[in-house]
Amino acid sequence: MKKISPARLSQLLFLLLFLVLFVQTEYRGSDQLAAAVNSFFRADPLVAVTVLLAEKTMVWLVLPGLLLLGLSLVLGRFFCGWVCPLGTILDLVTPRIRKRGALPLLKGNLKYWLLLPLLGAALFDVNLAGLLDPLALLVRGLTFFFYPLFGDSARQVWVGLYRLLGDNRDYLAPGYALLRDHLLPFRETFYPLALLSTLLLVLIIVLERYESRNWCRNLCPLGTLLGIAARFSPLVRRPAGLCADCGACRQLCPTTFDQELLQREECILCLECQRRCPAQRVTFGFGRRPAGEPVFLQRRVLLGGLVSGFFLARVFRFRSPAAQARLLRPPGVTDEQRFLQSCVRCGECMKVCLKSALYPAIFESGAEGLYTPHLIPRLGYCEYNCTLCGQVCPTGAIPALPVEEKRRQVIGKAVFDKNQCLPFAKKTNCIVCEEHCPIPQKAIRSRTVAETTDDGRSVRLQVPYVVTELCNGCGICENVCPLEGKAGIEVFAVNDRSPLPAGGEPPPGGGEEGDPYGGAG
Amino acid sequence: MDRRSFLKGIGVASLLAEGLVRRLFAREIPVVAVSRDKDYRRAAVRAVDLLGGMKRFVKPGDVVVIKPNMGWDRTPAQAANTHPLVVRGLAEEALRVGAKKVKVFDRTCNDERRCYVQSGIAAALSGLDRVELKFIENERFHPVAIKGGTLKSWELYGEALSADVFINVPVAKHHGLTRLSLGLKNVMGVMGGNRGSIHRHIGPALADINSVLKSHLTVIDATRVLTAHGPQGGDPADVKVLDTVVASADIVAADAYATTLFGLKPEEIEVTVAAYRRGLGEMNLRRVRVVRG
Ligand code: SF4
Ligand code: SF4
Numbered sequence: 001m002k003k004i005s006p007a008r009l010s011q012l013l014f015l016l017l018f019l020v021l022f023v024q025t026e027y028r029g030s031d032q033l034a035a036a037v038n039s040f041f042r043a044d045p046l047v048a049v050t051v052l053l054a055e056k057t058m059v060w061l062v063l064p065g066l067l068l069l070g071l072s073l074v075l076g077r078f079f080c081g082w083v084c085p086l087g088t089i090l091d092l093v094t095p096r097i098r099k100r101g102a103l104p105l106l107k108g109n110l111k112y113w114l115l116l117p118l119l120g121a122a123l124f125d126v127n128l129a130g131l132l133d134p135l136a137l138l139v140r141g142l143t144f145f146f147y148p149l150f151g152d153s154a155r156q157v158w159v160g161l162y163r164l165l166g167d168n169r170d171y172l173a174p175g176y177a178l179l180r181d182h183l184l185p186f187r188e189t190f191y192p193l194a195l196l197s198t199l200l201l202v203l204i205i206v207l208e209r210y211e212s213r214n215w216c217r218n219l220c221p222l223g224t225l226l227g228i229a230a231r232f233s234p235l236v237r238r239p240a241g242l243c244a245d246c247g248a249c250r251q252l253c254p255t256t257f258d259q260e261l262l263q264r265e266e267c268i269l270c271l272e273c274q275r276r277c278p279a280q281r282v283t284f285g286f287g288r289r290p291a292g293e294p295v296f297l298q299r300r301v302l303l304g305g306l307v308s309g310f311f312l313a314r315v316f317r318f319r320s321p322a323a324q325a326r327l328l329r330p331p332g333v334t335d336e337q338r339f340l341q342s343c344v345r346c347g348e349c350m351k352v353c354l355k356s357a358l359y360p361a362i363f364e365s366g367a368e369g370l371y372t373p374h375l376i377p378r379l380g381y382c383e384y385n386c387t388l389c390g391q392v393c394p395t396g397a398i399p400a401l402p403v404e405e406k407r408r409q410v411i412g413k414a415v416f417d418k419n420q421c422l423p424f425a426k427k428t429n430c431i432v433c434e435e436h437c438p439i440p441q442k443a444i445r446s447r448t449v450a451e452t453t454d455d456g457r458s459v460r461l462q463v464p465y466v467v468t469e470l471c472n473g474c475g476i477c478e479n480v481c482p483l484e485g486k487a488g489i490e491v492f493a494v495n496d497r498s499p500l501p502a503g504g505e506p507p508p509g510g511g512e513e514g515d516p517y518g519g520a521g
Numbered sequence: 522m523d524r525r526s527f528l529k530g531i532g533v534a535s536l537l538a539e540g541l542v543r544r545l546f547a548r549e550i551p552v553v554a555v556s557r558d559k560d561y562r563r564a565a566v567r568a569v570d571l572l573g574g575m576k577r578f579v580k581p582g583d584v585v586v587i588k589p590n591m592g593w594d595r596t597p598a599q600a601a602n603t604h605p606l607v608v609r610g611l612a613e614e615a616l617r618v619g620a621k622k623v624k625v626f627d628r629t630c631n632d633e634r635r636c637y638v639q640s641g642i643a644a645a646l647s648g649l650d651r652v653e654l655k656f657i658e659n660e661r662f663h664p665v666a667i668k669g670g671t672l673k674s675w676e677l678y679g680e681a682l683s684a685d686v687f688i689n690v691p692v693a694k695h696h697g698l699t700r701l702s703l704g705l706k707n708v709m710g711v712m713g714g715n716r717g718s719i720h721r722h723i724g725p726a727l728a729d730i731n732s733v734l735k736s737h738l739t740v741i742d743a744t745r746v747l748t749a750h751g752p753q754g755g756d757p758a759d760v761k762v763l764d765t766v767v768a769s770a771d772i773v774a775a776d777a778y779a780t781t782l783f784g785l786k787p788e789e790i791e792v793t794v795a796a797y798r799r800g801l802g803e804m805n806l807r808r809v810r811v812v813r814g
Contacts, residue, residue, distance in 0.1 A: 439755070
């Protein structure tokens, strides 16, 4: 067996860590998740830079990302060769893929044309970095596609066993419980955009047909950002170029040696050239940067990139009013604009959501909101005592709140649809929504009225109404409404998302009389 | 018939016609045991002892299902779920008299993982050998035909149906639609499908379910009860501490007695009345022997 290189060892450990943290991003019996679950995003320099550009104030949560950027100024793009899990996956598959030679299309300044508009858009308040951030791409692919698929398959086998063995299956139950509690997703959730998320990952792998680490060296905006930092790094390789008598580096190096000279912004410091140089000539050390490195960014690209970011930010603004009325953001998000500035679309909140209430937006909040989380009550609801999404959000886009505060966060407001709701439309009792409303004082109440049905019977009917001042829009009412398809009560987005008052009772003047939807119908 | 005139009718009819018939054919007068104790585990065990002890219900080698109400993400003090010590006491008793296995489950309303943990029941049962706290698994629901009822058939939970002994352990509490949620209502936790849809005719529907899924023993946890904003409450101001556990082999009688703890009459609870009419038990407390301890 070949001796494993330190870089490879580090890569494998980080990949393992990444997967462990991914699996751990789930409720496992304790209200508090280990703070570490989103460390990869917290340490992601692209996330850090775009969030800071968009918010224009210091966001302490992303400090690790800044530190990593600082470290890259000293050490270069080591992150790509030693840490990045997507890079590791590419390194693992690429030897099995026959190469066809680089695609000229991807060469040149393309990567800057990807990175700079992202930074430019962030500067103009639209943070699209997550669309192309490698960690986000990977987590989304896993969250939306592979993990649900994995969970569903495991579960199908388990259900199949029941069909086969009946109650005898119970002898195997402890084993399944172990899997379920530690490895599988608890709920099988299927997501929109799952296909797109996987396609992007597959595409990145397909690109390996042309050259190794194709994505990393020609497209990845995080890598490009780190590459820019690497330009300033005093860590240099000697010799700086290919030796006249050898040139083995061309074969050994996964990223930079398609030219004669080391491309510092592409060198991922895997140190393969040092390890396997036939003449043992290669060394890495701190020193002066070699003369003759090409200027790396023409002003044209820099300006053009940033300016197109500005246009990107504008063009992506279109939103459909109808979709927006139902655009419910996770608890604690009060300002849509700020949310779009800081959400990196990593998918962590959707992965962790206890009741599978959060889904990636497609165009509900305009193109700029692609992949941002929103709540779909008919599919899941926000669990009253749960605070997980705020805990895992790496940028504070969803604030991490103590549970008492989270309960009072307003996601939207519930409204009855009297054409659907049974007591109104059919004059039959129901109030499942009232039953489930978690607000201790009940935001859904009912009054008892004597009614005559359409066929002339007189009935004692419990007619529900919403106490709007108490409703936090958690969506459980809409979720549990026994009507098929469309519910008789629906949560709509509201502009004023200031938290409910502490203490429970509606403010004076509000309450039953003030309820706009309380009419007996 | 609307509910009010229905109830009025029942008041008379049950006392005359049905009551009379019942009395004529009555074999055994149902016993309701009521025990008060600040130690809830002891209260539960004592209530069962007053009925003749767990051995009267559980034979050695039996598979026992204990069905508490643990449907809500609430703590024991909030009185939305059965108290963990009541559940623990019953599980231990069942084991003591030789149960082969005790299974505990509920189809929860909130996230099941949170409910099992928050209710305190997961912690209370941990470490008990041969006691399994299980999550509901959808494939185990089977359609069951119901004769002569409002519901023609419904999906019920296999493990509940196949148990040798089904011990129904509700918490007594307020409920927006049925006024109270007690033993008869607690069986909703083994119903599959869109169970919210039975709210249209909840009394007869629950009687139907109880007619096919018999509770061999009903132990009602009234150690602290939710008096308003049920079934999940959440506000400590709605909770009243009674330190009481009610037990009976007759689920209707148990419910009828527990109703009085809220200052209500059994006839006022539609579900109780419907079950009584269906012949599932006795709701007239004058024809019930109440033993206390
Ligand atoms: S949306 Fe609600 S239920 Fe989902 S993770 Fe956030 S707090 Fe928990
Ligand atoms: S809101 Fe969700 S997708 Fe956006 S950054 Fe936070 S956790 Fe990630």
